[in-house]
Amino acid sequence: MNLGFLASGRGSNLQAVIDACKRGRLCATPRVVISNNSASGALEKARQEGIPAYHLSSHTHGEGLDEAILKTLQRHEVELVVLVGYMKKLGPRTLAAYRNRIVNIHPALLPKFGGQGMYGINVHKAVIEAGERESGATIHLVDEEYDHGAILAQTRVPVLPDDTPQTLAQRVLEREHAFLVETLGKIISGEIRLD
């Protein structure tokens, strides 16, 4: 299956998927990486791996961004879009063309701790402040709202009494890498159905 990625930051989940494809753990080909952030680790990692990498943002494309993203995905024959730390909403054309073919990974147990502003360390701060004993990660379908579409899979990690947002973030992130690869494998094999 041909994969396309959108990412805004570091790109550690992207790297985990690329590595799994290279090792034959995942029967998929990373075809393109798109970022709104020209300085993102994700674009750098893609370039190091020889994967076509594009900086597409409202600054570079204005009103035409949605169309530019869609055309780029289609030109690279992407079949499944994976959001790995993408901080922007997708536009209506991309969402319509890839309906039920876009997944996101979120570092908490949705439907709790999702939505606008719930990204990065904010998520883990909120989990600790709420006194949760468990956190984890969720992979879900993407729709018009942040962190909202149907939940496809979740994984859990404990929240320990002496956790800081940083220690919890680290525990969740380490789990995310294997969880994302495993869940994409299940999507590709049809064990998890997208529609």
Ligand code: GRF
């Ligand atoms: C991950 O925690 C993911 O769940 C969230 O953004 C973060 C991206 O991290 N959506 P990285 O860029 O993959 O290292």
